[in-house]
Amino acid sequence: METAITVQGLTKRYPNVLAVDHISFEILKGEFFGFLGPNGAGKTTTINMLTGITKATEGKASILNHNLATEPVEAKEHIGVVPDTSNLYDEMTAWGNIIFCAKLHGVPKERREKRAKELLETVNLYDRRSDRVGTFSRGMKKRLMIAAALVHEPEILFMDEPTTGLDVQSAREIRGLIRELNRMGTTVFLTTHYLEEADVCCQRVAIIANGKIIAMDTPEKLKLGTQAQQAIEVSFDPAVNLDNLRGLSHVKDVVVAGDKFRLYVDDSSEALPFIFDFAKQNQLKIVSISTLKPTLEDAFVKLTGLRPELMTIEKEQMKPNEVKAND
Amino acid sequence: MTKAWIEDFKRAIFIAEKDVKIYFLKGPNLIFGLLLPVSLFLSFSIGRAVDISFATPGLVAIAAFFGAGAIQAIALPLERRTGTFNLLLTAPISLFAIVLGKALAGFIYGVILSLAYTAIMIPFAPLPNLPLFLLGILFSSFTFSAFGLLLSAPFRDIPQAMPPATVVRIAMIFISGVFIPLAAMPTFLQVVAYAMPLTYSVDLLRQAMGGLVNVQMLLVDLAAQVLFSVVFLAITVQVLKKNIE
């Protein structure tokens, strides 16, 4: 596979802070790559360096083999950018903005209008095409920014926290749109501080904290890599004493979790029969039982040492059937 | 190579066109641009006998000066504050083309305003060399636009960009031979005046107005304005480059 983005030792030093600290990675064509980290980690600074908004202090970055420092115009031909704050003209209409972006990217005159219509329809804004962007809601603006970023059919799409601050419905729509683009072949570089978003959307995730990449892998491997144990949550009727559960075979630790017990195990399938036996022997009714797998959140907490609350987990944004292992 | 160059220039034109639409056709800017030269002129000439053919070139030059420049104190800083400048930075255009696009927009506004003044003054003051006068308007407008751009380049918002630009412009008006002929000024001010683009603009327009053309001085006026424009644009590019570092 060819590489879409190559980054070597990329660094950004501001007078008082080392915002990005010698990061290196390669992203393949067609990949959906996530940059996950808390506020202030250096995500926006990294995107800004990769898209020409700011210059790197040190290191090298190239887009489809065009070095951003020496061939910025060639590199930028291939990218679409959705920054964290609006880059569109409030004074202009939705239509006017898209057409202007098309012109900036050299889309031929005869293609512009067709493309603008297509894109506005895709993001459900065609009916509002003649309205000034200043009157748009946050979610509408974000959708229009995505449409504007796609007007020249870029091979690589950069998105800086595209769902942050949006309502559940808008966030879901945007996530769906990005995944669809990726399915059609667009390489996606997405930053997020939503663990679940990284988990559900990205093929590969880099975890960034204090300007450094501390881990980079597929979400599944990151979870395994933490060696966070699996867990089983169970509640009995009548309630039992914690110590009775400690001695169970394959159970390494037990904690109380609300009205349930959480049993940490290496492998749920081995431990489950012993739990059923235990219930039978003690004539207990199992009120509920479920197995919990390590989540990206476990991996994140373990790798960064940060509290998961820092990541403003917005569970309601995500699929309701996802179960969390931590409180 | 040439093709890339032409494509870059085309995109500069698109930026100019967008700027003209957004900022320049906003009513208040236009009216401010039109009124300021008039009020400056009136406040200066009240109680004096005014020679219309001496005043006209100065007024038209000021119209170009404020028309092209005042808007530059708004357009670029606003773009930087709102984040739309990032749209330009991430697009496949050279920084020079972005700056050129902005300069062209100010140029168009300067031309419109100074033509408006010329139209008002023509009935009162004969214009023996109209083509040269128009050439003067074109050159002046571009130079002043580039100058305005340079004055606004260091700033990220309008409140910071406005005061220095206004102060510099008004100061320049008083030492560029607009109201007082250069010859009537002390020597050291004359030296300062020759370092000001407005001086060459006024001289050129005045020559067109007077009918008597000093070819050598005319060439100096044109060359000086081209030189000023190039230098202003180049420094603006450097300032912006520094800013995105």
Ligand SMILES: Nc1ncnc2c1ncn2[C@@H]1O[C@H](COP(=O)(O)OP(=O)(O)O)[C@@H](O)[C@H]1O
């Ligand atoms: N223009 C700037 N000047 C100085 N410091 C900055 C600037 N931009 C970002 N920083 C600092 O760099 C660090 C990383 O910021 P940023 O990349 O915005 O993080 P994130 O997008 O992950 O929230 C922060 O400490 C931030 O304060």
Ligand SMILES: [Mg+2]
């Ligand atoms: Mg950010």
